[in-house]
Amino acid sequence: MSSGPRRGVENKLGLTLKDYKGQPSTLCKGCGHNSIANQIVQVAYELDIAQHQVLRLSGIGCSSKSPAYFLGGSFGFNSLHGRMPSLATGALMGNHSLHAIGVSGDGDTGSIGLGQFKHLIRRNVRMVYVVENNGVYGLTKGQFSATADEGQVLKYAGENKLPPVDVCMEAIVAGAGFVARSFSGDAKQVRELMKAALHFEGTAVLDIISPCVAFNNADTSTKSYGYGREHEAPLHDFGWVPVAEEIEIDDQEPGEMRVVELHDGSFIKLQKLEEDYDPSRKVEALRRLQTAHDRQEFITGLIYLDEARPTLADISNLADTPLAHLSAAQLRPSRQALAAVMDEF
Amino acid sequence: MGVQENVPAATAVSERPSQKPIVNDFAIVVATANGTGSQTANLALLRAIFRMGVPVNGKNIFPSNIQGLPTWYHIRVSKEGYIARRETSELLVAFNEATVHQDIRSLPPGGVCLYNEDWRNVPARDDVTMYGIPVRPFVAESGLKGKLSDYIANMVYVGALAYLLDIPLGKIDEALEVHFKKRRNLVESNMAVVRAAYEWASENITKTDPYRVEPMNATSSKILITGNEAAALGAIFGGVSFAAWYPITPSTSLIDALNDYLPRLRRDPETGKATYAVVQAEDELAAIGMVLGAGWSGARAMTATSGPGISLMAEFAGLGYFAEVPAVIWDIQRVGPSTGLPTRTGQGDVIFTYYLGHGDTLNVILFPSSVAECFEFGTTALNLADELQTPVFVLSDLDLGMNNWMTEPFTYPEEPIKRGKVVTAEDIRDNGRYARYKDVDGDGIAYRTLPGNPHPLAAWFARGTGHNEHAVYSESPEDWENNMARLQRKFQTARHLVPGPVIEENDDADFGIIAFGTTQYAIEEARDRLAKTGVQTSFMRLRALPIDDEVRDFIARYERVYVVELNRDGQLHKILQTEVPDKATRLVSLAHLDGMPLTARWVVEAVEAAESQRKEQMSHE
The missing domain is CATH 3.40.50.920 (Rossmann fold)
Structure with missing residues (x-):
């Protein structure tokens, strides 16, 4: 099992934690997004990830700036507002041997990009899609986003009279096979979910409540640190176990631990907490999200898991060589092939 | 002032029984209702005349509608080889009752009208030769009902025209064989009607008009193909590997052709797996996003759209220009603004695409004028996009894209597949340094690495925000101005790379x-x-x-x-x-x-x- 930060210690690739960092953050001090970026750095280091094989992608907004702050050795693309999904789809079809971590926000995903978000999921493009969800527009100074609480009052925006969009529900309805909610203040859970998400064959959605210290951090807001620390209610103690490690469940009571093997042979461990939550049932997942919303519960953990759907690369029956690396001879059919086509006219 | 179309003088038919024949120099307009399958009949006529060695051009003037609204198919027969549209057609096939009055009015004096004799109240003109042929008996003979009876009507006018114009039935058969891709049962069932109508016409119509088709030898080496099919084949032989699109007339048939030909032309010979991907996007915003993503990661990426789609692609086009990502955008122009005339042709997107994107943006545009150039520019556009690392627009139009044009069969592209300035890990190792946006050669075109390049210096962060030579975020006035000046230099380089006039x-x-x-x-x-x-x-x-x-x-x-x-x-x-x-x-x-x-x-x-x-x-x- 991973054993937390090991400063200065090299991983299997001979890299230290520092090697996985990006540019210094220009976000506010204390912004939840910085914490998430740090967890991505930590996870990539712990998983011995080769940075050039992972794309970091984003749209526009505070959240979308953050890919610049992690995995400085990765190729990245900070695209357009709400349109990271389409860019990601193309990039990962252009080279399906690459993986990607996309970072979006609640405006980028819940408003302008809701359509692209749902269609990315519908196509099941293999990537980790992080929504850094704070319920507010930061760069434009404090407007409500589509995930803001109904009835909430903000200094700039007044009262929000509209119901929130639930990112996890939208993801499940669109067909996502890996849907989790977490809290940027719960670093360990964020890391474990991130590790599992990186091993999921399809679009893995992480809706991470990530407080905005500048515009939406009053304890009354469900997107605040205070609320999160007070109310976070994990559905289970979530853990991810790599392929090589023996999974230890001997000391568990039957029914206390759910273990799910992922396609690549790694495992997800769900240690039962107060309720016995089964994330493999779609309708149950939606029901649980709805009751959480109705009761103002801040549930976190793996909300839905289904590995059955093929990815877009799978259904496109792509040859092993990425499209980006096809030779000129592979790109242009033969002289005879053209002659044969011309004969048909 | 003004030039009259070449039409005979106004003389009543009865007064000129022995007039001089007019051979291979006239135009036919076929008036039908949309969605009745008349395109099969019209293409059969076009191809049959073409296969007689006579230069032809066909233009479908169709409505934005699935079924019912009027459609006119114009066939120009020209021994001189002229293929532009003519305003007047001397021969009318009046097979749409809804428009028969206006259609007959539009005939020039001395014109010819073949009409459906089942109708009442067909207006007569004494300066026009009127030939009636009933459709009902042929429908009754076939036993077909409903929509299928429309197909019979179409083949009736094909048979009658074949008789009137001296088109051998064998040529109609050949034409239908091309159309139905050699499925003989379909050819036979249509030919049965064509033959019956031909026979009926030969027994019941006395030809008094002068128009005739005579075999020539002007098309024997040629083929008929639409611009969109040519563009798709051009893209395939130009090495396209990724296409994303959203359906829009008149570009859809370009992607249809990609989907027709890619599966057979671009499979890995060992595994049978695809060396391409075509994704139907949720809208044009996403289509161009996918294309830029694929172009950035190193695929040869394209989309096809029309005016409204270009509008939606504007923001990504600017990003492509500024982040310097290769992409090819075929704009099969229709008539705007707005939805405009979605099934009519025009050249109204020149200014829009040239400057597409907010801020200082300048785009490369190619203008194909023939099906041969649609094929040729398939390679040119993808090469230019890679060489210039920028979106390249190809402005075709509905007339070119959707109509069939004569051409010599396409020859294998001489221009090699060019990937432009792409550097590998070895290149960087040898050079010892790398900066994504550095103008090393002074031509404004910097070197790019593809995502996945393992060299520690290779990775860069593409962005629509201000950046320095290392692709790092920068708000420095010098960085901004230097970068924009380099992009301007690159556009100067483009002047010498694009096809000349x-x-x-x-x-x-x-x-x-x-x-x-x-x-x-x-x-x-x-x-x-x-x-x-x-x-x-x-x-x-x-x-x-x-x-x-x-x-x-x-x-x-x-x-x-x-x-x-x-x-x-x-x-x-x-x-x-x-x-x-x-x-x-x-x-x-x-x-x-x-x-x-x-x-x-x-x-x-x-x-x-x-x-x-x-x-x-x-x-x-």
Whole structure:
């Protein structure tokens, strides 16, 4: 099992934690997004990830700036507002041997990009899609986003009279096979979910409540640190176990631990907490999200898991060589092939 | 002033039983209702005449509708090889009861009308030869009902016209065989009706009109193909590996053709797996996003769309220009603004695509004017996108894209697949340094690495925000200005890389004409007509923007240069005026847009009007 930060210690690739960092953050001090970026750095280091094989992608907004702050050795693309999904789809079809971590926000995903978000999921493009969800527009100074609480009052925006969009529900309805909610203040859970998400064959959605210290951090807001620390209610103690490690469940009571093997042979461990939550049932997942919303519960953990759907690369029956690396001879059919086509006219 | 179409004088048919035959020089218009399958019949006629060795061109003038609204199919038969649209057709197939009155009114004196004799109240004209043929007996004979009976009606006019024009039934059979891809049962069932109608016509119609098709030898080596099919094949032989799109008329058939040919032409020989991907996006915003993503990661990526789609692609186009990502965007132009005339042709997206993107954006545009160039530019566009690391627009139009045109079969591209300045890990290792946006060669084009390149210096962060040479975020005024100046330099480089103009210089020319795309056919014919009246012209057909010195020099050689184009505002004219400001007053705009392909008649009249206006002005001075 991973054993937390090991400063200065090299991983299997001979890299230290520092090697996985990006540019210094220009976000506010204390912004939840910085914490998430740090967890991505930590996870990539712990998983011995080769940075050039992972794309970091984003749209526009505070959240979308953050890919610049992690995995400085990765190729990245900070695209357009709400349109990271389409860019990601193309990039990962252009080279399906690459993986990607996309970072979006609640405006980028819940408003302008809701359509692209749902269609990315519908196509099941293999990537980790992080929504850094704070319920507010930061760069434009404090407007409500589509995930803001109904009835909430903000200094700039007044009262929000509209119901929130639930990112996890939208993801499940669109067909996502890996849907989790977490809290940027719960670093360990964020890391474990991130590790599992990186091993999921399809679009893995992480809706991470990530407080905005500048515009939406009053304890009354469900997107605040205070609320999160007070109310976070994990559905289970979530853990991810790599392929090589023996999974230890001997000391568990039957029914206390759910273990799910992922396609690549790694495992997800769900240690039962107060309720016995089964994330493999779609309708149950939606029901649980709805009751959480109705009761103002801040549930976190793996909300839905289904590995059955093929990815877009799978259904496109792509040859092993990425499209980006096809030779000129592979790109242009033969002289005879053209002659044969011309004969048909 | 003004040139009349070449039609016979107004004489009643009965008075001229032994008139001189008019062979291989006339136009036919077939009036039917949309969605009745008449396209099969019309293409059969077109192909049959083509297979007789006679130059033809067919244009489908169709409505934005699935079923019921009127459609007109124009076939021009021209022994001279003219393929521009003509305003008048001498032969009418009046098979749409809803439009029969206006259709017959539109015939010139001496024209011919073949109509459905089942109808009552078909208007008669005594200066037009009227031939009636009943459709009901053929439908009854076939036993077919409903929509299928429409198909019978279509084949009835094919059979009757074959008789009237002397088209051998064997040629109709060949044409249907191409259409139905050699499925003999379908050919036979249609031919049965064609033969029956032919026989009926030969027994019941006494031909008194002069129009006939006679075999020639002008098309034997040629094929008929649509511009969109040609563009798709061009892209495939140009090495496209990724396409994303959203359905929109008139570009859809380009992607349809990709989907037809890619599965057989681009499979890995060992595994049978695809070496391409085509994704139907949720909208054009996503289509262009996917294309840029794929282009960035190293695929040869393209999309096809039309005006409204271009509008939605504007923001990503600017990102592509600024982040320097290769992409090819085929714009099969229709008529705007807004939804406009979605099934009619035009050249109205020139200014929009040239500057598409907010801020200072300049885009490369290619202008194919023939199916052969659609094929050729398949490679050119993808190569330019990779070499210039920028979105490249290809402006075709509905007329070129959706209609069938004669062409020599396409020859294998001579231009190699060019990937431009892509550096590998080894290159960086040898060089010892790498900066994504550094102008190493002074041509404005920096070197790019593809995602996945393992060298520690290879990775860069593409962004729409201000950046320095290392692709790192920067708000520094110097960085911004340097980068934009380099992009400008790159655009100067593009001037020499894009296809140059095609110039037909006439030493005795009174003036020059500039045009692009499919207007060339009307212009070629108009130039011949003008020459017959003693007016000599030179012609430059632009094949791309930005322009090169060759274009400036052409403009400089003439006191007057008419810029002919199919839009209201003279969009190319405006661009040329800004590109060649010292000669701007020499450029005269002749712009016109009514949704129909340009005719030689319009060009001649417009040129003559401009010339006489000029003479008038000079005499006042």
